[in-house]
Amino acid sequence: MLALVAAIIGLVGKGRLFDKVATCLIGAGVVVQTSYILARWVEAGRPPFSNMFESLVLFAWSVAAIYLMLRIWIDLPLIAPPAALMSAMVLAYASTYGFEIQPLVPALQSNWLSFHVFTCFLGYGGFAIAFVVGIGYLVAIKDAVFRWFFWAIAVLIAISKPIFLCITYVLFGLNKADGGTLAAGIGASFNSVILGPGVVAKLFYGTIAAAIMIEICYWIVRRKSMQRKTGETLDLVMTRTVSFGFIFLTLGIITGAVWANSAWGSYWTWDPKEVWSLITWLIYAVFLHCKFMRGWRGRRAAWISIIGFVSVLTTYVGVNLLMDGLHSYGSK
Amino acid sequence: MNNTDKTERTPFSAAGFPLAVFRLLGSLRFALGVVLLITAACVAGTLIPQGYQVGKFLERYPEAQRRMEILDTLGLTHVFFSRWFVVLLCVLAASLLVCTFRRFQALRGAVGAKRIRVCGSLFTHISLLLVLVGGVIRAVWGEKGYIELREGETIDQFVGSHGMTQLPFAVRLADFTLELYGESDRKQQPPAERLLVAWPEKGLMKAFPAVVGVPYEVTAPGGTADADTCRVTIRRYFPDFYIDTVSLEGGTRSDEPNNPAVSVEVIHAGQYRTNWIFARFPDFGEQAGAENPTDPLHLRYEVGMSEPSVGRSGAIKAYKSRLQILTDGKPVCEKTIAVNAPLSYGGYTFYQSGYNPKDLKWTSLQVVRDPGVIIVYIGFVLMMVGLTLVFWVAPMAETGKPKDGVVS
Secondary structure (H helix, E strand, C coil): CHHHHHHHHHHHCCCCHHHHHHHHHHHHHHHHHHHHHHHHHHHHCCCCCCCHHHHHHHHHHHHHHHHHHHHHHCCCHHHHHHHHHHHHHHHHHHCCCCCCCCCCCHHHCCCHHHHHHHHHHHHHHHHHHHHHHHHHHHHHCCCHHHHHHHHHHHHHHHCHHHHHHHHHHHHHCCCCCHHHCHHHHHHHHHHHHHHCCCHHHHHHHHHHHHHHHHHHHHHHCCCCCCCHHHHHHHHHHHHHHHHHHHHHHHHHHHHHHHHHHHHHCCCCCCCHHHHHHHHHHHHHHHHHHHHHHHCCCHHHHHHHHHHHHHHHHHHHHHHHHHCCCHHHHHCC | CCHHHHHHCCCCCCCHHHHHHHHHHHCHHHHHHHHHHHHHHHHHHHHCCCCHHHHHHHHHCHHHHHHHHHHHHCCCCCHHHCHHHHHHHHHHHHHHHHHHHHHHHHHHHCCHHHHHHHHHHHHHHHHHHHHHHHHHHHHHHCEEEEEEEECCCEEEEEEECCEEEEEEEEEEEEEEEEEECCHHHCCCCCCCEEEEEEEHHHCEEEEEECCECCEEEEECCCCCCHHHEEEEEEEEEECEEEECCCCCCEEECCCCCCECEEEEEEEECCEEEEEEEECCCHHHHHHHHCCCCCCCCEEEEEECCCCCCCCCCCCEEEEEEEEEEEECCEEEEEEEEECCECEEECCEEEEEEEEECCEEEEEEEEEEECCCHHHHHHHHHHHHHHHHHHHHHHHHHHHCCCCCCCCC
16 A cells, blocks of 8 residues: 555656655565465365465465566566555455464365466466556547546446346346335345345445546646557557467466366366356457557557456456356455 | 469458368467357356256246247257367367467477477477376266165165166275364464353353353352343354355354354253354444343443464264275275275276265265376377467577566
């Protein structure tokens, strides 16, 4: 959070001092997190990658670490605030999970656990940075569609439960209405989104918060126009981080398949987690093909990197929360 | 060029049609379209109940029977095994084949970094084809089934994906063991979970270990009447409590202590009540029972969060089967298998699948024969080599440092 504040000050103000402070703070955070992960590894006697809390910590670490690697390669203060914010938000979400060290279930007792999870999260980290760079690009060019995107998502989430209710009523003939009427059920589901403690309510308010932050970003850049060189740099960073993420996601899927074959006798079972990782892989494969073979740049590339990261979140969190499958033991 | 030549080259002519198909399959737009269709099918396959999940879904929502039948007819309840999905994969394979051929052609004229990039792209596309071929081999010639054995039993066949399959050897379960995480796996520290009982009227506060089913009596000092004694018993424990919005019953989402809750029975002066107490929301239980004038006690459930503990007594650590392979009645191979440690013999692999907690002399094994897996693994290796060439080696070869590039 300190890094986030410093990075925002560095971005808004003049001089490079606060940007350097922000990067140093993120670096310090990575060192502390690395120490924590290693200490937990020693304490547990096994890699700390087996439940939601541990994987979220790893995810936050990978986002921050990849950001640092990026800053060594390229000077781009614009990505410091969103990278710091994302890492902080992931850690905040991790804190909602129990952090007691649990023994590994038999299915997870394998050396493949480390390789599979670590490579997957390096991939997710790369995609996360591409996501924030994509957002940064759209904000820098003051893209009007993107400005209203999160507000639209928030509205969509608010009406998601009522819409889901209607769809299940039409498609499956289900009537989950309270008090026996669909209208009452729609009202109750809408209330549960706005007032309830559930996941959908958290998503709703999280999206509202993101929309407000985007508005603040637009306000910050309102009088500035992005230089062509900055746009090219952002585009280049997006491409390289997606490429990085794609390689590691591929390796993660492959190691997962090999592990699954040694554990369950099948390298691919169309498990929801596997399918969504394939969906994510296909989306980024489309991105890379359009990038390298059709020369897609700028706005289009930014949008695909955002859509791809939504798929990453669905693969990582959505599947655990909403779907049953062989990966369910890693859900919490 | 005369008109006859033009006619011969149109897509609707005998000579032009294969060429048109070839160009279509090799078109990036077409390939990406197929990929997006497959992506959409995959999304549908995860959102709509599939396979055995349909039965579970209908048990819960019997009124959805008719609509599920419609979805079943459309192949949407078994997306990944439906004919149209297989056709999509075949079209993708055909497109990959044409793209691979084109890259092979492009390889001949490429030099330097461009040659490396094209080579990497070629490897990547071939690897995808190999994975698909391996999958086909598994589907057609592979076998998969289950074996259930009790200690001392021998079996030489199993019911597989192609019916009853005879093994070329026999398998005996010599021994089955179940290992639990015991006290030796647990760090020495005070119990992490406890029930705090406060009786403000009597100025009492006591803490008890939070053990399900064990009653604890709280008696006011010097008290002898029933009104001076409360009996507190934890009846149920849910590590990750939630309320089912349909049945309105409490349950647990998982074994992880994300929202620990206990159901506590309190008996006082002939009155009986039950409360849910939440470790992470201590005030919630208070608010729920605050206005009940018969409640003398304030209860709080605490879960130790400050120090991590390793191991929880009673959790399954491992379950293992000692298997013997017999030919002509004589053991030729013996191995103790566990999850992640299968036994491979004679082209068959035996995986530790399950056990019966009520009968610890029984084991369930999964038997698999997959002649295509080696092709899939070669595909995996080729994929990583290809991606490394495209995204790392080729850019490095161009300027000596990472740079964006274009594949022609």
